[in-house]
Amino acid sequence: MTRKRSLPTADELRVWREYIETAEALRVAISARLQSDSALSPGDYAVLLALSEAEGHRMRSSDLAAHINWQRSRLSHHLGRMERRGLIGREDCVTDSRGAEVVLAAAGAEAFQRATVPHLRAVRELFVDALTPEQLGAAGEVAAALRAHVIS
Amino acid sequence: MTRKRSLPTADELRVWREYIETAEALRVAISARLQSDSALSPGDYAVLLALSEAEGHRMRSSDLAAHINWQRSRLSHHLGRMERRGLIGREDCVTDSRGAEVVLAAAGAEAFQRATVPHLRAVRELFVDALTPEQLGAAGEVAAALRAHVIS
DNA sequence: ATCATGTGATTGACATGTCAATCAGGAGGC
DNA sequence: GCCTCCTGATTGACATGTCAATCACATGAT
Numbered sequence A, B: 001m002t003r004k005r006s007l008p009t010a011d012e013l014r015v016w017r018e019y020i021e022t023a024e025a026l027r028v029a030i031s032a033r034l035q036s037d038s039a040l041s042p043g044d045y046a047v048l049l050a051l052s053e054a055e056g057h058r059m060r061s062s063d064l065a066a067h068i069n070w071q072r073s074r075l076s077h078h079l080g081r082m083e084r085r086g087l088i089g090r091e092d093c094v095t096d097s098r099g100a101e102v103v104l105a106a107a108g109a110e111a112f113q114r115a116t117v118p119h120l121r122a123v124r125e126l127f128v129d130a131l132t133p134e135q136l137g138a139a140g141e142v143a144a145a146l147r148a149h150v151i152s
Numbered sequence C: 001a002t003c004a005t006g007t008g009a010t011t012g013a014c015a016t017g018t019c020a021a022t023c024a025g026g027a028g029g030c
Numbered sequence D: 001g002c003c004t005c006c007t008g009a010t011t012g013a014c015a016t017g018t019c020a021a022t023c024a025c026a027t028g029a030t
Helices: A010-038 A042-053 A061-068 A072-084 A106-126 A133-151 B010-038 B042-053 B061-068 B072-084 B106-126 B133-151
Strands: A058-060 A088-092 A100-104 B058-060 B088-092 B100-104
Touching: A010 A042, A010 A106, A010 B010, A010 B106, A010 B133, A042 A058, A042 A061, A042 A072, A042 A088, A042 A100, A042 A106, A058 A061, A061 A072, A061 A100, A072 A088, A100 A106, A106 B010, A106 B133, A133 B010, A133 B106, A133 B133, B010 B042, B010 B106, B042 B058, B042 B061, B042 B072, B042 B088, B042 B100, B042 B106, B058 B061, B061 B072, B061 B100, B072 B088, B100 B106
Parallel strands: none
Antiparallel strands: A058 A100, A088 A100, B058 B100, B088 B100
């Protein structure tokens, strides 16, 4: 009957705003917990998590960037800051002189240890506990549908 | 029977990651559309939208910050950049010499006009069209539940 | 070997965001 | 008036993020 509308209705727009603002508020809240529990930013945590799970607690810079889905230049800047704080180190790569290996430093491993349980607890308290099991399932489905649509 | 777990299960964690990463990916995708359609950032758009809807296309700086839910310092920095680009202007406030009034400039009004329809179309295409009506409703409920829980 | 081309990583310039400090002007008590 | 305290707004220092340019080395063709 009616042609497909090209613009969202007021209700659809309201849901969009709630969706995006809520996700942002959650991100901020979880970041704040992480920061106060362990003095790590979400970026620090992502890097340290990847290194902790890596063979020998070390990884090629490019592989690390791909693993956490970052641009290389972003990683390079972030590693510079993390290196200054003693959380990670950088070494030359044996098999490719262009390459750099990122190594988990002792302080980094310790900070990550300190961060992980409180962080997971925060995810549970702020996200999982806010939703009924049905809502949690729905959230997963919505994310999957959106992801499939955005990527394609 | 079992005590409440303090940490999320692997499934719960997976949903969390999908949720937060998808929201981020959507934010980036919508930003990119906005940027290429109108050379405006999401921050620019929020400011221009508020000014466009304001009486006389002008607003007190603090009111504007409260309206779009920004810290005052963030707004101040952003207005500085927008002023340099000629999108807005700043005038002294008549009733309070401390205050500043932010005014929509001609270039800002024009850029906003150019941005709004493509932006709404992008929201429809990337968000609304990705979801069934049931999923859209569920997304709204999930956001409401999370928001209520995070705020409290 | 040398040269062109591609790849790994860093860098610089800039936009964006936070926090704490500052600064100017209002508001009330005296 | 004058002093103190509160409030509106800006600023500076820094963390974070993007993009384009750069630089060094690897790789393959000749």
